[in-house]
Amino acid sequence: xxxxxxxxxxxxxxxxxxxxxxxxxxxxxxxxxxxxxxxxxxxxxxxxxxxxxxxxxxxxxxxxxxxxxxxxxxxxxxxxxxxxxxxxxxxxxxxxxxxxxxxxxxxxxxxxxxxxxxxxxxxxxxxxxxxxxxxxxxxxxxxxxxxxxxxxxxxxxxxxxxxxxxxxxxxxxxxxxxxxxxxxxxxxxxxxxxxxxxxxxxxxxxxxxxxxxxxxxxxxxxxxxxxxxxxxxxxxxxxxxxxxxxxxxxxxxxxxxxxxxxxxxxxxxxxxxxxxxxxxxxxxxxxxxxxxxxxxxxxxxxxxxxxxxxxxxxxxxxxxxxxxxxxxxx
Amino acid sequence: xxxxxxxxxxxxxxxxxxxxxxxxxxxxxxxxxxxxxxxxxxxxxxxxxxxxxxxxxxxxxxxxxxxxxxxxxxxxxxxxxxxxxxxxxxxxxxxxxxxxxxxxxxxxxxxxxxxxxxxxxx
Numbered sequence: 001x002x003x004x005x006x007x008x009x010x011x012x013x014x015x016x017x018x019x020x021x022x023x024x025x026x027x028x029x030x031x032x033x034x035x036x037x038x039x040x041x042x043x044x045x046x047x048x049x050x051x052x053x054x055x056x057x058x059x060x061x062x063x064x065x066x067x068x069x070x071x072x073x074x075x076x077x078x079x080x081x082x083x084x085x086x087x088x089x090x091x092x093x094x095x096x097x098x099x100x101x102x103x104x105x106x107x108x109x110x111x112x113x114x115x116x117x118x119x120x121x122x123x124x125x126x127x128x129x130x131x132x133x134x135x136x137x138x139x140x141x142x143x144x145x146x147x148x149x150x151x152x153x154x155x156x157x158x159x160x161x162x163x164x165x166x167x168x169x170x171x172x173x174x175x176x177x178x179x180x181x182x183x184x185x186x187x188x189x190x191x192x193x194x195x196x197x198x199x200x201x202x203x204x205x206x207x208x209x210x211x212x213x214x215x216x217x218x219x220x221x222x223x224x225x226x227x228x229x230x231x232x233x234x235x236x237x238x239x240x241x242x243x244x245x246x247x248x249x250x251x252x253x254x255x256x257x258x259x260x261x262x263x264x265x266x267x268x269x270x271x272x273x274x275x276x277x278x279x280x281x282x283x284x285x286x287x288x289x290x291x292x293x294x295x296x297x298x299x300x301x302x303x304x305x306x307x308x309x310x311x312x313x314x315x316x317x318x319x320x321x322x323x324x325x326x327x328x329x330x
Numbered sequence: 331x332x333x334x335x336x337x338x339x340x341x342x343x344x345x346x347x348x349x350x351x352x353x354x355x356x357x358x359x360x361x362x363x364x365x366x367x368x369x370x371x372x373x374x375x376x377x378x379x380x381x382x383x384x385x386x387x388x389x390x391x392x393x394x395x396x397x398x399x400x401x402x403x404x405x406x407x408x409x410x411x412x413x414x415x416x417x418x419x420x421x422x423x424x425x426x427x428x429x430x431x432x433x434x435x436x437x438x439x440x441x442x443x444x445x446x447x448x449x450x451x452x
Contacts, residue, residue, distance in 0.1 A: 024398070026410075026417070027374070031394050033416050034375035053391040061395035064402075 004045050005032055011055035016062055024062060069141050071148060078140045082133065087172065087240055089132040090125050091179055095233070097124025098183045102191055110196070117184055125180075167244040168326030179236045186229035193218055193225070202281055210277035217273050221263070228260045245323040254316050261312045265305050360388055362438060364396065365431040368406065368423045377421070397421055405430055 009028050013021040035048045052058055060066075070078045101120025107113050192200075197218060202209045235256045242249050267273070276290075279297065283290040367380050374394055381388055400406045405427035411418045423431065 027394065027398065027419055030417055030419050031374040031390070034373060034418065035390070051390055052394075053389065058391045058395070061391055062398065064399065 002042070004042070004049060005029070008032075008049050008052070008055055012059045012062070015056065015059035020062070068144065069137065071144050073152075074140060074144045074147070078136070078144075081140070082136050085132050085136050086129055087176070089128045090176060091237060091240060093124040093128035094121045094180050094183050097121035098187050100124065102187055110192075114184075114188060117188060118180075121180060121184055167246055168322045168329075170239050170243055170245060170249075172240065172243065175236060175239050179233075179240070182229075182232050182236060186225075186232065190222065190225050190229065193222060202278065204281075204285075209281050210275055212274060212278055214272050214275050217270050221267050221270075224263045228256075228263050231256050231259060245319070245326050247323065247327075250319055250323040253319055257312055257315055261308050265308055268301050268304060359438070360386060361396070361400075362431070362434045364388075364393070364400070365405070365423060365427060365434065368421055368427070369431075371420045371422045373411075373418045373420050400427070 009025050009032075012028060013025050016024055032048055032052070035051070036044055040048075098117055098121045101117035104120075105113050105116055107116060193213075197213055197215055198211065200212045202212060235252055238249060238252060274297070276294075279290055279293045282288070282293045286293070288296070363381065363384065363386050364377070367377055367384075372380065374390075374397060377397075378388065378390055378393055381393075397406065401408055401421065405424065406421045407424040408419055408421050411420055
C-alpha cells in the first residue's frame with residue numbers, strides 16, 4: 001500500500017478538529033501537487049513530504065491555539081500537588097493494605113504470610129497511586145480548562161508566604177521504603193506474638209518438647225510494642241510531611257528511637273522470657289551443662305543489647321549532625 | 331536577509347545561539363513580507379518560491395498553515411481555480427488585509443528608526 005500523499009494528509013487532518021478537516025485536506029493536496037514534478041516518482045513524493053515535515057508538527061501548526069491537558073501555566077502546581085497527594089495516598093494505602101492483609105491471611109506458613117501481607121500492602125498502594133493520579137489529573141484538567149479562558153487576575157495579597165529556612169532534606173523515597181518495612185514488620189511482629197506464641201515450640205522428631213517463650217512474660221509487652229509501632233508510624237509520617245530535618249522532627253525521631261530501643265532491650269533482658277525447659281533441652285542434646293547454656297544465652301543477650309545501644313547512639317548522632325548542619329548552612 | 335552578519339563575527343561566537351536569536355527576530359517580520367507578497371494572486375507554492383527569491387527562508391510547513399490563519403482572520407481572499415487538471419487555491423490580500431499591511435509597514439518603519447537611534451547612541 002503506497003498512497004503516501006493521501007496517508008500523509010490523513011496523518012495531518014486526523015489531528016485537526018472535524019470542521020476544518022475537509023478544507024485542509026483539499027488545500028494540502030493542492031500544495032503538495034504543486035510542489036511535485038510531472039509524473040512524480042516515490043523519491044520525489046518522499047522529498048516533498050519531508051519538506052513539509054513531521055505530520056504531527058504540521059497538524060500542530062494548523063491549530064489556532066495550543067491544546068493541553070495541563071497547560072504549562074498549571075504544570076508545576078499540578079506536579080507539586082500530584083507528589084503530595086501520591087505520598088499521602090501511598091502512606092494510607094500501605095497501612096490499610098497491611099491491616100487488610102493480616103485480617104484476610106490465608107496461608108498457615110509464616111513466610112507465606114509475610115509475602116501475603118507485603119503483597120496486600122503493595123497492591124493497595126499500587127491501585128491507590130493509579131486512582132490518585134487519575135483524580136488529580138482530572139481535577140487539574142477541569143481547573144486548567146476553565147481558567148485558560150479567563151484573564152489571569154491576581155492580587156498581591158494572594159502571593160505565597162516565604163518558605164521557612166531550608167534545612168537538610170529528608171529523602172522521600174527512602175522514607176517511603178522505611179514506611180513499608182516499618183508497617184509490615186511491626187504488624188507481623190505483633191501478630192506473631194499475639195497469635196502464634198503457642199506455635200513457637202521445639203519439636204524433636206515430631207514430638208513436642210517445650211514452648212520457647214514464657215507467655216506470661218511476653219504478653220505485658222504487647223501494648224508497648226503496639227505503642228512503639230504507632231509512635232514509629234507517626235514519626236515516619238511527620239518526616240514525610242515536613243520533608244526536612246527541623247529541630248522538632250529530630251527531637252521526635254530521637255524520642256522514638258530511645259523509646260523503641262528501650263522496649264526491645266527491656267524485652268530481651270526480661271528474666272525468664274525463654275522457658276528454662278528450652279535450656280534444659282539444649283543441655284540434654286549438647287555437651288554443655290544447663291548453666292553453660294544459660295550463661296551463653298545471657299552473654300548473647302548482652303552482646304545484642306550492646307549492639308542495639310551502639311546503633312542507637314550512632315543513629316541519633318548522625319541525625320543531629322544532619323539537622324545542625326542544615327541549620328548552619330541556612 | 332542573509333546570514334552575512336553571522337559570518338562576519340568570529341568563529342569563537344556561539345553560532346547556534348546567534349542562529350536561534352536570528353530566527354526569533356525574523357519570525358515577526360515574516361508575516362509582513364507574506365502580506366506584501368500577497369498583493370497579487372498567489373497559490374501556496376508560488377508564494378513560497380517568491381519569498382525564497384527575496385531571501386525569505388520560510389518552511390512550507392509554516393507557510394501553509396499561516397495562509398489558512400490569515401484567511402480566517404479575514405485578511406485574505408481565496409478562490410479555487412479548477413480550470414487546470416489539478417485544482418489550485420489562489421490567495422490575495424483583501425481590503426482589510428491591505429489596511430493591516432499599511433499599518434504594519436508604518437510600525438516597521440518606526441521600529442527601524444527607533445532601533446537605529448538606540449543602537450547608534452553608544
